[in-house]
Amino acid sequence: MTKTTTQQGQRALPLNQILPGDCIAEMNKLPEASVDLIFADPPYNLQLKGNLHRPDNSQVDAVDDHWDQFDSFKAYDTFTEEWLAAARRILKPDGAIWVIGSYHNIFRVGTKLQDAGFWILNDVIWRKSNPMPNFRGMRLTNAHETMIWASKSEGGKYTFNYEAMKALNDDVQMRSDWVLPICNGHERLKNSRGEKAHPTQKPEALLHRVLLATTNPGDVVLDPFFGTGTTGAVAKMLGRDFIGIEREAEYREVAQKRIDNVRKIDSDALEITTSKRAEPRVPFGQLVERGMLRPGEMLISGNGKNAAKVRADGTLVARDVKGSIHKVGAHLEGAPSCNGWTYWHFKRDGKPVSIDVLRQQIRAEMRD
Amino acid sequence: MTKTTTQQGQRALPLNQILPGDCIAEMNKLPEASVDLIFADPPYNLQLKGNLHRPDNSQVDAVDDHWDQFDSFKAYDTFTEEWLAAARRILKPDGAIWVIGSYHNIFRVGTKLQDAGFWILNDVIWRKSNPMPNFRGMRLTNAHETMIWASKSEGGKYTFNYEAMKALNDDVQMRSDWVLPICNGHERLKNSRGEKAHPTQKPEALLHRVLLATTNPGDVVLDPFFGTGTTGAVAKMLGRDFIGIEREAEYREVAQKRIDNVRKIDSDALEITTSKRAEPRVPFGQLVERGMLRPGEMLISGNGKNAAKVRADGTLVARDVKGSIHKVGAHLEGAPSCNGWTYWHFKRDGKPVSIDVLRQQIRAEMRD
DNA sequence: TCTCCCAATGAATCCATCT
DNA sequence: CAGATGGATTCATTGGGAG
Numbered sequence: 001m002t003k004t005t006t007q008q009g010q011r012a013l014p015l016n017q018i019l020p021g022d023c024i025a026e027m028n029k030l031p032e033a034s035v036d037l038i039f040a041d042p043p044y045n046l047q048l049k050g051n052l053h054r055p056d057n058s059q060v061d062a063v064d065d066h067w068d069q070f071d072s073f074k075a076y077d078t079f080t081e082e083w084l085a086a087a088r089r090i091l092k093p094d095g096a097i098w099v100i101g102s103y104h105n106i107f108r109v110g111t112k113l114q115d116a117g118f119w120i121l122n123d124v125i126w127r128k129s130n131p132m133p134n135f136r137g138m139r140l141t142n143a144h145e146t147m148i149w150a151s152k153s154e155g156g157k158y159t160f161n162y163e164a165m166k167a168l169n170d171d172v173q174m175r176s177d178w179v180l181p182i183c184n185g186h187e188r189l190k191n192s193r194g195e196k197a198h199p200t201q202k203p204e205a206l207l208h209r210v211l212l213a214t215t216n217p218g219d220v221v222l223d224p225f226f227g228t229g230t231t232g233a234v235a236k237m238l239g240r241d242f243i244g245i246e247r248e249a250e251y252r253e254v255a256q257k258r259i260d261n262v263r264k265i266d267s268d269a270l271e272i273t274t275s276k277r278a279e280p281r282v283p284f285g286q287l288v289e290r291g292m293l294r295p296g297e298m299l300i301s302g303n304g305k306n307a308a309k310v311r312a313d314g315t316l317v318a319r320d321v322k323g324s325i326h327k328v329g330a331h332l333e334g335a336p337s338c339n340g341w342t343y344w345h346f347k348r349d350g351k352p353v354s355i356d357v358l359r360q361q362i363r364a365e366m367r368d
Numbered sequence: 369m370t371k372t373t374t375q376q377g378q379r380a381l382p383l384n385q386i387l388p389g390d391c392i393a394e395m396n397k398l399p400e401a402s403v404d405l406i407f408a409d410p411p412y413n414l415q416l417k418g419n420l421h422r423p424d425n426s427q428v429d430a431v432d433d434h435w436d437q438f439d440s441f442k443a444y445d446t447f448t449e450e451w452l453a454a455a456r457r458i459l460k461p462d463g464a465i466w467v468i469g470s471y472h473n474i475f476r477v478g479t480k481l482q483d484a485g486f487w488i489l490n491d492v493i494w495r496k497s498n499p500m501p502n503f504r505g506m507r508l509t510n511a512h513e514t515m516i517w518a519s520k521s522e523g524g525k526y527t528f529n530y531e532a533m534k535a536l537n538d539d540v541q542m543r544s545d546w547v548l549p550i551c552n553g554h555e556r557l558k559n560s561r562g563e564k565a566h567p568t569q570k571p572e573a574l575l576h577r578v579l580l581a582t583t584n585p586g587d588v589v590l591d592p593f594f595g596t597g598t599t600g601a602v603a604k605m606l607g608r609d610f611i612g613i614e615r616e617a618e619y620r621e622v623a624q625k626r627i628d629n630v631r632k633i634d635s636d637a638l639e640i641t642t643s644k645r646a647e648p649r650v651p652f653g654q655l656v657e658r659g660m661l662r663p664g665e666m667l668i669s670g671n672g673k674n675a676a677k678v679r680a681d682g683t684l685v686a687r688d689v690k691g692s693i694h695k696v697g698a699h700l701e702g703a704p705s706c707n708g709w710t711y712w713h714f715k716r717d718g719k720p721v722s723i724d725v726l727r728q729q730i731r732a733e734m735r736d
Numbered sequence: 737t738c739t740c741c742c743a744a745t746g747a748a749t750c751c752a753t754c755t
Numbered sequence: 756c757a758g759a760t761g762g763a764t765t766c767a768t769t770g771g772g773a774g
Contacts, residue, residue, distance in 0.1 A: 043747095044747060044749095045749090046747065046748070046749060047749045048747095048748065048749060049749070049750095050750095052748060052750060053750095054745090056743095058743095058744075058745085060745085060746080060748070060750095061745075061746080062747085062748065063747050063748080068747085101747095102747065102748095102749095103749090104747085104748095104749060128746090130746080131746075132745080132746045132747085132748070133746095134748080134750060135748085135750060136748095136750035136751065137750080138750045138751075139748090139749095139750065142747085142748065145747080182746060182747095183746090184745075184746065188746090196745095196746090199746095199747070200747050
């Protein structure tokens with residue numbers, strides 16, 4: 001499958017190969033304006049300090065690899081500026097770039113992208129359906145990563161397969177937030193020691209959507225931080241040519257083996273995970289946040305025997321018990337459990353109305 | 369409701385007022401380290417093109433697009449740097465800031481936040497359940513905005529009401545992606561001409577969650593880009609004090625009228641679910657002193673595998689260790705740490721009961 | 737073979753207080 | 756300020772082994 005092409009009579013393009021070495025040096029060897037799309041998953045510069053344990057005392061396997069360490073923001077900025085400059089040179093005028101990151105690095109990457117003259121088209125949120133929780137209860141669960149999609153310049157005639165995206169999304173415009181599970185199970189590559197081969201392997205479904213949306217068959221996709229080659233594997237599957245650059249020999253080996261095993265397959269198999277799910281869960285707290293119920297308002301039980309007051313955090317308080325709508329209902333009824341949605345009612349025009357009516361309203365909005 | 373306080377004998381803090389004028393100048397008039405939280409929705413559609421100058425003072429040629437774009441970013445960065453510096457000065461050491469933006473400006477804001485010494489805690493995605501569709505079908509539907517939550521410095525003891533957020537979300541950790549509708553319907557304010565009063569009015573549900581999560585009742589919340597006063601309205605409702613700064617008289621008028629109509633919710637409805645961390649500390653030795661446990665009595669672990677003897681000084685002794693309930697538990701389990709309160713049980717009527725039950729009894733007495 | 741239960745794990749800037 | 760100590764804290768999914 002390895003092939004080469006010549007661009008404008010210049011040097012050959014090493015298609016469907018994994019180039020060893022530093023990405024800046026390797027990109028600088030390639031002819032300018034020769035690549036259709038760049039997908040980049042640069043180091044995030046996580047700046048982790050001590051160890052972290054789960055509540056069950058097991059230790060979290062953190063990203064402590066040397067390649068993710070930078071001395072300062074300035075060092076990271078310089079690195080970003082340099083690889084972006086090299087990337088921009090080899091990009092065709094109508095080409096585009098995707099970069100993925102987290103809050104540790106993405107703001108710096110976005111700034112440097114804009115400074116380099118790239119034109120941001122969308123920021124796209126990968127909402128993880130199964131993120132790692134926050135074990136110490138100190139912050140919000142870090143449940144997403146951010147991707148920036150940008151054309152080489154303002155006015156660049158970038159590729160966007162609008163209809164394909166719409167079709168993928170039940171004939172509704174594809175939004176800027178994508179819900180996809182993290183990469184684990186059989187898709188997660190293992191090394192010879194049985195450990196995960198790479199600490200940050202991206203799911204193929206993510207790349208599938210990126211490539212389907214912003215490239216055409218036969219396009220050249222370059223990934224300067226190739227890792228275990230998700231970009232290459234999906235590109236091959238979808239009939240795109242890839243160029244990977246990776247410094248670590250161990251990652252290159254795993255990636256090459258992986259890509260050799262890839263066959264062009266019926267691509268919609270990958271998108272199964274993104275199709276419709278069951279009725280979305282609506283937390284009771286949303287009714288309060290949205291002002292459908294007011295903190296301090298009284299709810300009454302359907303049988304008229306009990307009452308409870310709504311609090312600002314979406315819990316109820318009754319005579320001697322505080323907690324969720326379900327818990328308080330169960331306690332007041334002396335029952336092991338209780339469906340608070342059908343149990344509790346509020347008054348509208350003097351008549352009791354089930355709070356479930358409000359949940360229906362929210363679900364109806366969500367379907368739009 | 370307007371009131372003033374004095375901080376450390378300095379100038380008064382103009383609480384629950386909307387200050388007219390430029391936010392940087394107005395913030396500079398306030399005493400330093402006096403504000404608990406800042407919520408900022410900075411503008412990004414700055415009309416800067418008309419009066420831009422190159423470093424050599426020559427007028428920018430409007431045809432020269434590259435210069436134009438670069439200088440416009442530079443001007444925005446300077447503006448961001450200045451208002452962030454003013455904001456940081458008035459923030460208490462354990463205070464925090466929220467900034468909301470879109471891909472046009474959020475990367476620049478995030479970078480400047482980090483450069484100013486703020487410490488990012490989370491980036492939070494407001495996922496709009498009813499966004500404006502992309503009419504031209506050239507990009508993805510822009511269906512979210514990004515908020516950055518940051519403490520004043522690394523190590524700042526910021527406020528985070530973890531349990532309240534969990535309660536609000538049906539007893540699972542609140543994630544970094546928040547699904548909320550955009551502001552429309554009755555909540556959307558109109559001006560005297562029947563047009564929408566402000567182009568980017570934020571929904572109250574968003575501020576409700578922000579303030580509930582990261583402030584306590586009585587905290588001072590400052591919004592330097594007050595607009596039509598969503599921050600002030602929700603702050604009043606939730607029993608927080610606000611300071612608004614707004615340049616445009618028309619917005620100030622609308623905001624003032626809106627806030628005057630807001631009712632504060634009952635203070636008992638403002639009470640939120642609290643964490644165990646907030647509970648007073650009870651030394652294990654108290655259980656022995658009070659005779660709830662006798663010296664010489666045996667405790668058993670919840671998993672039934674281990675046992676230890678209570679000593680008169682509130683330490684335990686097992687096979688080959690002596691020490692606190694935590695230390696002995698950790699040692700016996702070979703774990704890095706152990707919560708002795710939940711690990712150890714005593715026998716009552718032949719059945720194991722957690723020693724935490726005894727701690728609860730003491731705490732209940734303390735509350736009386 | 738099928739089901740149930742337990743263990744493992746994922747890009748994480750993850751404690752507070754006193755000595 | 757470093758070090759020691761008390762004690763608080765998790766969600767969705769996968770896979771393997773037991774039954």
